[in-house]
Amino acid sequence: xxxxxxxxxxxxxxxxxxxxxxxxxxxxxxxxxxxxxxxxxxxxxxxxxxxxxxxxxxxxxxxxxxxxxxxxxxxxxxxxxxxxxxxxxxxxxxxxxxxxxxxxxxxxxxxxxxxxxxxxxxxxxxxxxxxxxxxxxxxxxxxxxxxxxxxxxxxxxxxxxxxxxxxxxxxxxxxxxxxxxxxxxxxxxxxxxxxxxxxxxxxxxxxxxxxxxxxxxxxxxxxxxxxxxxxxxxxxxxxxxxxxxxxxxxxxxxxxxxxxxxxxxxxxxxxxxx
DNA sequence: CCCCTATCCTGAGGGC
DNA sequence: TGCCCTCAGGATAGGG
Numbered sequence: 001x002x003x004x005x006x007x008x009x010x011x012x013x014x015x016x017x018x019x020x021x022x023x024x025x026x027x028x029x030x031x032x033x034x035x036x037x038x039x040x041x042x043x044x045x046x047x048x049x050x051x052x053x054x055x056x057x058x059x060x061x062x063x064x065x066x067x068x069x070x071x072x073x074x075x076x077x078x079x080x081x082x083x084x085x086x087x088x089x090x091x092x093x094x095x096x097x098x099x100x101x102x103x104x105x106x107x108x109x110x111x112x113x114x115x116x117x118x119x120x121x122x123x124x125x126x127x128x129x130x131x132x133x134x135x136x137x138x139x140x141x142x143x144x145x146x147x148x149x150x151x152x153x154x155x156x157x158x159x160x161x162x163x164x165x166x167x168x169x170x171x172x173x174x175x176x177x178x179x180x181x182x183x184x185x186x187x188x189x190x191x192x193x194x195x196x197x198x199x200x201x202x203x204x205x206x207x208x209x210x211x212x213x214x215x216x217x218x219x220x221x222x223x224x225x226x227x228x229x230x231x232x233x234x235x236x237x238x239x240x241x242x243x244x245x246x247x248x249x250x251x252x253x254x255x256x257x258x259x260x261x262x263x264x265x266x267x268x269x270x271x272x273x274x
Numbered sequence: 275c276c277c278c279t280a281t282c283c284t285g286a287g288g289g290c
Numbered sequence: 291t292g293c294c295c296t297c298a299g300g301a302t303a304g305g306g
Contacts, residue, residue: 001298001299001300002300003300032282059300074300074301075300076282076283076299076300076301077283077284077298077299077300078283078284078285078299093284110283111283111284111285112282112283112284112285112299113282113283113284114282114283114299114300114301115300116301132301132302155275155276156275156276157275157276157277158276158277161276161277164300164301166300166301173299173300174298174299174300223285223286223298224285262277263277263278263279263299264298264299264300265297265298265299
């Protein structure tokens with residue numbers, strides 16, 4: 001379940017490993033992962049190119065190549081981008097292997113294959129909506145209270161549903177939405193248009209706060225997430241509500257309530273959160 | 275417009 | 291020990 005902090009950790013790790021590297025010996029696995037243009041075209045398009053930059057947009061990883069193409073990777077639920085020594089044992093669900101010119105390999109593996117990989121020029125990727133309608137970047141310098149207010153004020157959905165929608169704020173998922181709502185003391189089941197100005201402000205502050213802390217902890221490894229060196233993140237120890245339904249609130253001791261909102265398991269403290 | 279559900283998919287965990 | 295069922299969920303599509 002990689003969300004913004006996990007993807008950011010991977011992007012930072014990837015930058016040091018692949019920037020400036022030439023890509024060779026490209027091999028692909030299950031074709032369903034390669035959404036555009038085709039597995040064969042992606043192999044041909046990667047072979048012999050050099051990596052210029054690695055960036056993140058929402059939960060998407062964008063690797064810009066000297067060919068003019070961008071490689072876009074979304075990790076879905078269980079996707080991993082790993083850098084290992086060339087010739088290291090190949091996992092069961094490895095779908096992409098690329099040789100780097102410093103003797104290592106970049107690999108993509110994904111048991112559930114919810115992840116996806118696309119390759120094309122920026123114009124191609126825009127046209128096919130490779131990264132559809134991504135909203136505000138909550139860790140960007142220009143993350144703006146007024147724009148965030150507009151996201152919440154224009155809808156009557158539950159807060160959980162609104163924040164899961166990547167077209168409003170991009171990068172949040174189930175874990176960090178519940179955590180941010182706890183910090184902001186607002187129930188994720190609340191209707192957005194009924195939130196007060198103070199509550200919207202509290203969320204505006206809490207979202208970057210929790211994301212930033214999680215990045216410092218190199219992400220949350222609940223069961224599956226690993227960074228590019230296959231190491232776990234430590235933010236799980238800091239989670240206050242996610243995965244803690246039925247257990248006592250760390251702030252007040254009240255039993256945390258677990259429900260479903262926006263189609264997702266949702267946990268909150270009925271005493272701390274209004 | 276909003277909600278819920280199904281779909282994709284595998285592995286973990288519980289019940290028996 | 292092992293089998294079967296359920297559940298987890300990011301994104302998206304479709305029905306109520």
